Amino acid sequence: MARARGLVMEKVTDMKQHNKKVLCVWSAAAVLASLLAGCAVGPDYRAPDASSAPASFKEAAPEGWKSASPADSELKGEWWRMYGDPVLNDLEARVVSGNQTVAQYVASFEKAAALVSEYEASLYPAVNAGASGSRSRQSGRTGNSVSLTASLSWELDLWGKLRRQVTEEKALAQAAEADLANAALSAQASLARNYFTLRSLDERIALYEETIRAYESNVRVLQNKYRSGAVVKSDLTQAEQSLYSARSSKASLEAERAQYEHAIAVLTGRAPAEFSLPASASALPAVPAVPAGVPSRLLERRPDIASAERSMAAANEEIGIAIAGYYPDLTLTGETGYSGSRLSHFVNAPHFLWSLGASAAAPLFDAGKTSSRVRQAKADYEKSVASYRETVLEAFQGVEDYLAAARLLEREIEQSERGLQAAAETARVKSSQYAEGMIDYTDVYTSETTRLSSQQSLISLKADALVNSVRLIEALGGGWEGLGKARER
Template identity: 55%
Template sequence: MQFKIKTITILCSAAAALLSTGCAVGPDYERPKLAVPDAYRGAAMLPGWKQAQPSESALKGDWWKLYGDEELDKLITNVEINNQNVAQYVQRYRAALADLSSAEASLFPVVTANGSVGRSKSSGAISNRSSLQGSVSWTPDIWGRLARQKQANRASAEASLADLANATLSAQATLARSYLRLRVLDKSVSLYDETIRVYENNLRTITNKYQAGTAVKTDVTQAAQSLASARSTREGQKLDRARLEHAIAVLIGQAPETFSIPARDGALPKVPAVPAAIPSALLERRPDVASAERTMASANESIGIAIAGYFPDLTLTASGGYSKNSLHNLISADNLIWSLGASAAGTILDFGKTGAAVDKARANYERTVAAYRQTVLEALQDVEDCLAASASLAEQIVHTQAAFEAASETSRVLHNQYDEGMIDYTDVSSRDASRIAAQQNLLSLYSSSLENSVTLIESLGGGWQGLEAK
């Protein structure tokens, strides 16, 4: 028994010595440095835009509440629950967590147990055999291959979590843009309803004048044309609204035929003032940037995993149990059996296969570095585009509002002149068309401004607060 204890002690001491001198081969990860501007250039064009400080947290939580629309709030809360694209990313994240758990388990010994009972006959003799045994097998992570695999899987899981956040934000932003566009269409349809009522009254009045001999036939046809054109445009807008309604239904995981949003002729949501932000915040708060960075970290760990292929693996095994010709008194010192062992296996010659694997891992890492830098550049572009659009749309709305007011006044004057018999109805019809065009253009610009504000919020990372700091 002393010999057994001494042998076990020697093997355990040898294993501890091997682990204490072990090292993780391959490069340690460091995030590449990027030249990020201190401020957005487009911010200078927006009155009231405040430049944030690095310690400030910009958009928080439920960013869609900036629009003050309860219906929108209810719809967006269903995205995380019922959107099927988001559901796919949830399962991808769960799979990534399972891979991480598997990699963590690889660092520990594998314990197995088995028992058997048998009876056999040979050369006229009948014999029994019973056994109960257990074994332990462990591959110490001397070269850090398993530890790097765990870190690679952890980074991949974090990238998957960021992908989930990005998919959720994208679905929420798409729903918000669709909903706001739908509400603008409600307003536009309502204005066309009012216009059509005016045109119907004009047509009746002009028809009566024609029958009384105080108007010409072309006045009647011009009025009828204006009325038919307005009705056609209104039907087209109703179709656009129906399509938006169907798109929103799919975004919240419902069949279009079972979903509807009641039309509403009320005040449109105001374009919100987006909270302050700084360019460097995108590196932490945009989920697509975070995903690219974590993918890059995972690829870096793969280099060390590939380099570990140059070195041998050591496996320690131990087994023990009891064996006897019968079950009676099976578990006793006389029936004890055991074994201890160690083995090493490594590649001596593979004609460059391992070297090729290392080169491939390095190339893949450089690819992810380029992808990360490109993602950051595109993120900065997205914000600058939205800031420039915000400033431009605000100016366009001011000028278009002035054009609409001027067209409305011109239309009023021409209607009075026509009633007094001073001009033909062709002039009135032309000015009415200009007024309606200016009014619809104003609504279109306001819709674009609302949608651009959503895109700006999305470009800044929405309400996502980033991955947990390690």
């Protein structure tokens, strides 16, 4: 028994020595790979400098800025809370979880993140294991064959191609994440715009309902007067015309409101038949005050700009990957295992197998294919640079447009309010004059139509100002928290 135990220990010792030899060879290969890992061909990416951004917005004239501070305590991602509307807050909370466009971008980001893991795995050796067994008879003899093997393959990243592929995929994943944020911001802004337009329609419909009740009362009075011969028939028909016109306009607004309600349902991920938004008697909220800010902050806030910058970084890595095509690829391979006719042979050193190898493939002549790929990669990079610059310019254009619109809408609303006051006073005077028999009903009809039109226009202008403020928030990347502080620093 002691002799058998000693024989087994001797064989195990032999196997350990073989394993040490294999381990030493692979360790040497790993050291060589690590020494060469610092060699990466191609240009290193440098993030664009935002210092060339204009010092101030052209449309942000001193009288265009408001000194009041917005809700600084609100997170950038919850910019809609600045409007102070609980119903809007509840609807916005459903967008990210229910909107199907956002869900598509979520899936795209998850795929991009998985690709990063896949490419990171290429930096490490691939190990496979195998087992086989057979029983055969030949020349009157029956024999068994059993083997266990483990193989390893490792492509050394001598020229940084694999690392650049990983970096590229990380940049693309970051771009996908920015695209997701941009999709969420776009959906949230669309919902807010639709919501404020719908609420303005509620106000306009309520105004028509009030006007219709007054017109109905007026028609009843004129009908009695016409029967008694106190007024001519044209007075009655004009009053009836005003009533029918108001009813028609109200029906048109109700149809428009239904369309906005359906749009809000889809934005929150629900079927229009399953969604209802009751009319609100509350007035439209005030437009949030816009603090002063610096344009360069845009580059840190807008997700579409972040996506364009990350796409540019990915395109830069493609140049290095293409240049690596000029250099040879080196792959190390190894295999170890046991082979024998019985399981007992697996602890027998003579049945221990191993092999090591290396292969290199270097391009000698490819008729300019590699150089063409390099030129393509460089052209794609220049295209991404131009796309990035265009995205930045369009971002500044959008802010300039909405700042100008905000300033002009404020003035337009102010003048419209004065016009409404004048129209209301005119309607009051004309009504008194008609009651005293001084004028025809035509003048009353005209003045009332003007007053109603002025009221409707004022509500629409206030809704336009709210919608424009949402567009400005979207152009600023989702709110303006911190922009005022940037200028103070």
